[in-house]
Amino acid sequence: EVQLVESGGGLVQPGRSLRLSCGASGFTFEDSAMRWVRQGPGKGLEWVAGINWLGNDIGYADSVKGRFTISRDNAKNSLYLQMNSLRTEDTALYYCARDFIGTSGTPANAFDIWGQGTMVTVSS
Amino acid sequence: QSALTQPPSASGSPGESVTISCTGASSDVGSYNFVSWYQQHPGKAPKLIIYEVNKRPSGVPDRFSGSKSGNTASLTVSGLQAEDEADYYCSSYAGVNIYVFGSGTKVTVL
Numbered sequence: 001e002v003q004l005v006e007s008g009g010g011l012v013q014p015g016r017s018l019r020l021s022c023g024a025s026g027f028t029f030e031d032s033a034m035r036w037v038r039q040g041p042g043k044g045l046e047w048v049a050g051i052n053w054l055g056n057d058i059g060y061a062d063s064v065k066g067r068f069t070i071s072r073d074n075a076k077n078s079l080y081l082q083m084n085s086l087r088t089e090d091t092a093l094y095y096c097a098r099d100f101i102g103t104s105g106t107p108a109n110a111f112d113i114w115g116q117g118t119m120v121t122v123s124s
Numbered sequence: 125q126s127a128l129t130q131p132p133s134a135s136g137s138p139g140e141s142v143t144i145s146c147t148g149a150s151s152d153v154g155s156y157n158f159v160s161w162y163q164q165h166p167g168k169a170p171k172l173i174i175y176e177v178n179k180r181p182s183g184v185p186d187r188f189s190g191s192k193s194g195n196t197a198s199l200t201v202s203g204l205q206a207e208d209e210a211d212y213y214c215s216s217y218a219g220v221n222i223y224v225f226g227s228g229t230k231v232t233v234l
Contacts, residue, residue: 115169
């Protein structure tokens with residue numbers, strides 16, 4: 001079964017750090033670009049960060065640039081998000097998602113497999 | 125990186141059609157044919173229903189269709205069914221490994 005499972009969320013004080021993990025199974029993780037997407041309570045989806053299969057092409061949303069770091073370990077089929085200097089506005093359910101490869105065999109810049117998310121609450 | 129603009133809500137009766145707009149800028153929707161749409165039911169993860177403006181992943185009913193004109197993309201749900209009641213989000217590639225989502229539209233089946 002193709003699956004993504006996030007972990008590492010929790011309650012953290014403003015200014016502190018947290019590291020999220022996403023474990024992949026059921027597909028060739030090392031061939032897949034991956035993304036982090038978050039959703040604040042009662043709010044919409046927000047793309048956070050993305051990384052290509054090799055880990056050398058990375059992008060961040062302006063809202064997290066300089067504070068968050070995305071990385072991956074293909075040997076462990078795992079994706080990570082290191083979150084530093086957390087703010088109350090970072091409170092959200094954090095999803096990892098896989099890039100979809102369309103029928104043409106090229107990246108479709110869409111996300112087809114999602115985990116169930118891990119909740120991060122930033123509060124004093 | 126401004127969010128794409130969607131109407132907060134849309135509705136229709138069973139069997140009818142509903143169309144949701146997604147307005148971006150020349151730097152995202154207007155520049156790339158990489159607009160995708162997601163359906164999200166309460167408490168669930170999003171589900172990809174349209175990619176590359178108008179293509180459907182395997183298993184998505186052909187009642188869902190997409191289009192784009194200039195900086196605005198659209199999703200049409202034809203033959204509305206009760207299970208189509210959900211939140212819908214558009215997304216666009218914005219260049220250099222950057223993406224942007226829409227503000228979301230809640231579809232109600234009357």
